[in-house]
Amino acid sequence: xxxxxxxxxxxxxxxxxxxxxxxxxxxxxxxxxxxxxxxxxxxxxxxxxxxxxxxxxxxxxxxxxxxxxxxxxxxxxxxxxxxxxxxxxxxxxxxxxxxxxxxxxxxxxxxxxxxxxxxxxxxxxxxxxxxxxxxxxxxxxxxxxxxxxxxxxxxxxxxxxxxxxxxxxxxxxxxxxxxxxxxxxxxxxxxxxxxxxxxxxxxxxxxxxxxxxxxxxxxxxxxxxxxxxxxxxxxxxxxxxxxxxxxxxxxxxxxxxxxxxxxxxxxxxxxxxxxxxxxxxxxxxxx
Numbered sequence: 015x016x017x018x019x020x021x022x023x024x025x026x027x028x029x030x031x032x033x034x035x036x037x038x039x040x041x042x043x044x045x046x047x048x049x050x051x052x053x054x055x056x057x058x059x060x061x062x063x064x065x066x067x068x069x070x071x072x073x074x075x076x077x078x079x080x081x082x083x084x085x086x087x088x089x090x091x092x093x094x095x096x097x098x099x100x101x102x103x104x105x106x107x108x109x110x111x112x113x114x115x116x117x118x119x120x121x122x123x124x125x126x127x128x129x130x131x132x133x134x135x136x137x138x139x140x141x142x143x144x145x146x147x148x149x150x151x152x153x154x155x156x157x158x159x160x161x162x163x164x165x166x167x168x169x170x171x172x173x174x175x176x177x178x179x180x181x182x183x184x185x186x187x188x189x190x191x192x193x194x195x196x197x198x199x200x201x202x203x204x205x206x207x208x209x210x211x212x213x214x215x216x217x218x219x220x221x222x223x224x225x226x227x228x229x230x231x232x233x234x235x236x237x238x239x240x241x242x243x244x245x246x247x248x249x250x251x252x253x254x255x256x257x258x259x260x261x262x263x264x265x266x267x268x269x270x271x272x273x274x275x276x277x278x279x280x281x282x283x284x285x286x287x288x289x290x291x292x293x294x295x296x297x298x299x300x301x
Contacts, residue, residue: 016301017088017105018043018051019118023077025061025070026113028154029245031279035110038243038278041286042108045294052088054081056110066168067147068155078117078169081107085121106300109276112143113155113169115230116162120171122228122272133271134179134224135163136215136264137201138257139232140248142185142192144200149191164201177201179222183215183260184235187248206252212259216267227268229261231296232277243280243289254292261299273300 022039024032036056043051054077061073068074085105107118115137123133137143143160146167150157155169162172164180180201188196196203202222208214219227234244237251264270275296280286 015050015103018046018301019054019081019084019105019107020046020051021054021056021077021081021107021110021114023056023074023110023114025057025073025077026111026155026159027245028152028157029279031245031281032111034243034245034279034281035277037283038280038286039108039110041280041283041290042275042278042293042297045290046108046297052084054084056080063153067150067153068158068168069153071155071168074113074155075169077114078171081114082117082121082171085118089125104270105272106297107272107274109274111156112139112159112230112232112274112276114276115274116159116169117171118272118274119163119228119230120174122226123174125271132223132225133175134181134219134222134227134268135175136181136183136219136227136229137163138183138230138235138252139185140187140234140251141232141246142182142188142195143232144182144192144195145189146191149189151189160201161195179224181215181218181222184209184252186250206250206256209252209256209260212256212263215260216263219264219268224268226271227264228271229264229273229300231257231273231275231300233275233293233296234277236292241289241292243286244277245279254295258295258299270300275300
């Protein structure tokens with residue numbers, strides 16, 4: 015079974031519409047099965063950097079700890095989703111900004127079901143999210159979230175998966191520092207053109223030798239014609255059909271042990287309705 019965790023974190027976003035991420039997470043939560051959904055409390059305050067170079071770091075750190083505690087609490091004694099009423103086979107985190115994926119990936123990497131060193135991460139995003147506190151133009155953690163998956167950054171759980179087992183998918187807006195991070199030792203990058211082949215993603219994950227996969231989806235990976243409620247849209251993105259086909263092919267090859275969806279920031283709660291059909295199809299592809 016899939017367990018859902020709703021984490022309406024906004025503090026990691028650089029967007030002026032960051033607070034709308036709360037509305038987006040709540041809108042998605044309204045269509046999730048109540049009995050299988052847990053909510054993680056997010057601080058109401060913006061938080062302080064605490065000399066980390068990461069804006070609002072104190073709030074982000076508190077939320078990361080709360081999410082990892084919630085994941086562990088619902089996992090059950092054996093952590094294998096063995097039908098004891100608490101365990102789950104995989105989980106889906108609903109953000110909020112994409113920083114929620116970092117503690118979730120660290121949890122997935124540590125789970126017995128993730129098979130020691132064999133977890134791969136697929137990161138769907140229009141942006142690279144590969145900055146560091148030193149290179150980030152905004153200081154926002156969302157722009158460093160994938161870097162925190164592969165390198166040691168101040169947030170607990172950073173550096174959980176090496177770059178050799180990470181695939182950045184659909185990115186089309188990269189800072190110079192992010193392009194440099196995609197060098198010989200960086201994550202594999204599959205652009206929108208490459209993902210026109212529905213097997214490309216599954217082949218890339220299989221090439222890592224991974225025995226399990228975690229999938230993160232920032233909804234701005236989709237073309238703005240497909241979804242309107244994102245804070246930082248970038249043209250020439252994936253179609254919904256391309257995304258769903260890539261996910262179906264991937265899941266037919268490698269077990270999914272965890273996932274996250276982030277970046278839904280509708281202009282108003284009423285406007286969220288226009289995008290929920292699209293988002294729920296993505297949820298269904300991961301659950």
